[in-house]
Amino acid sequence: MGRERATLADVARRAGLSKTAASMVLNGREGTRLSAEAHQRVFAAAEELGYRPNVAARSLRTRKTATIAFVSDIVATTRFAGGLIRGALDAARERDHALLITETQGDPTFERYAIEAILDRQVDGVVYAAMATRRLAVPPAILGGPVVLLNATSPEPLPCVLPDDEGAGAAAAEALLASGHRDRIALIGRNLEKEQDPEVSLAADARLRGIRATLAAAGVSLLEESFCPEWLPEHGHNAMRELLEHPTRPTAVICMNDRLAFGAYQALGEAGLTIPDDLSVISFDDDPIAAWLRPGLSTAALPHEQMGRRAVEVLLDGGDAATSFVPMPMRRRGSVAAPAD
Amino acid sequence: MGRERATLADVARRAGLSKTAASMVLNGREGTRLSAEAHQRVFAAAEELGYRPNVAARSLRTRKTATIAFVSDIVATTRFAGGLIRGALDAARERDHALLITETQGDPTFERYAIEAILDRQVDGVVYAAMATRRLAVPPAILGGPVVLLNATSPEPLPCVLPDDEGAGAAAAEALLASGHRDRIALIGRNLEKEQDPEVSLAADARLRGIRATLAAAGVSLLEESFCPEWLPEHGHNAMRELLEHPTRPTAVICMNDRLAFGAYQALGEAGLTIPDDLSVISFDDDPIAAWLRPGLSTAALPHEQMGRRAVEVLLDGGDAATSFVPMPMRRRGSVAAPAD
DNA sequence: ACTCGTCGCTAAACTGATTTAGCAGAGCAT
């Protein structure tokens, strides 16, 4: 890669000045006493030669690489990684930083390898991301520099960026209440493992809290809560079918994520019921499928791009070591309407 | 990041040898005349000090960074990016390389910026990826070093990695023929722009060729071909509805991708028809949704992970400058059966 | 006339590796 690039020495020579002078001018050093004319000459020379500093040489001396690492557990198996990466990439670019990506796949060997790779390259900071919102243990080796947790928390007091799942839970409940649903709202996707083990999920518990608090404030309680072993379409499908056998049919269901909601749609279709006329559905994530369903699924969107961006902002601009909650905007589509009766 | 790391000088001192000796031993240089005992001492010292070479210092001298760039047009908006990146990441790790990610978003300014960022960091090679299989123009600036095109071709004679869309087309047609479908096979997703402009898509034309050739070889021609302005669910939905109004209803449809197929499923559901009893559906991509549909959608999978891996292999292991076609495995699920009549 | 301070700039050290050129000593032949 790369070829005959002009060096700082070339620039200095052409400007008729020393490397020192050229370096100081180009780095915009304050307090230097170089003349305005010297500045001009250096800038002109750099421009003419198309000078770009050699990052390796610079970071050898300064120990700064203008590169940050994005370490995640799993990037491939989730559609969400793209948004996190994109947001991080944008924010990094705005701050003239590059992004080095590694993946641990949850494997300690890979993790060790990933850590070594980024320490060897002396990155200026690390975004440590989880693909499912959860608590995790940060390898101590990277604690020597700035670290921001993305979509995760940890026992260490590190800055975190999380989606506001509780707010989203409240918003979902609020949307149903606002449409007139009261005592016949069901919930699909209870899962004790997700709710009780923060290392598995933080989202489940937070969403549930938001939903319950909002309903409780309106004096409403859930008609029924369906437990699901996983949050996959088939589990939503089963849960919905069981719900339909119940003597009082719900007027609305809240699904803990869009995949469950998709399963619910399938079950409703098979039962010959129409959304939202017979039953409203609301959900979380804004998976691409939410927009493809007929009618479109109303859902609180995981703001992945915002989150990725936020993580890099916190990392590079410093700021509070606290947790940032990024709001989950409600995407209103056609799946929620007033109850029929 | 990082702290008091041992340097090569530390290792040499502890081994009672010169930096030169230590460097040569650790790099496994052939033809050196250092004693077996000297080797031992250096290895021991490096081990004891937990020595790791400083990548910046090394690449300053060698112009090698053990880092490759993954440049893509769009990573976030497609679910497929993850697979490409994951494959590339795995192959890079196996070869002790790190991956620097940039995104151009199809914007020339961003592209220029991305190129500068990677040239400044002296990456050892570039994987230039497109998220939709297509032809593109590679910025000349990166042609100074090794480049592999991923999911793309270009006018320059560069190695490319592409999915075998033509083979997949043949496989899809073959699967329907094997189930007994003959003269009532319809196609959803014709799109002249995609088929005729390689800068938009290479997949459309290749899939079509594969389908036609295979059907022709069996003496079969398509019952009907539906054109779609885009390959989104709503277009598949419309196309399927029109197809159902046709006097002779098809026994099978080939959809040009899974999103179209999803739309077709929706239309069939609304029409009260059952897959695969009333009609078989087969498709391309293996979008996650294919596995979630009821019945599961048979589809030729885009082998993203394999492709990402292949690109890095070609880049780092050298090899042929030719085009690699990566096979698209057929995922057989429940959407194909023998025709009813 | 001498000191002092400021201005405008530079030489040289330094970062941590790789690589080139070459040195000291041993063994052997002449």
Added chain:
DNA sequence: ATGCTCTGCTAAATCAGTTTAGCGACGAGT
């Protein structure tokens, strides 16, 4: 004794920047 080769190793240059220490000229103050 001299020259030669081979062995085992090292000093120093080099990569391209940043940073420290300081130099010469000039003007002002005493």
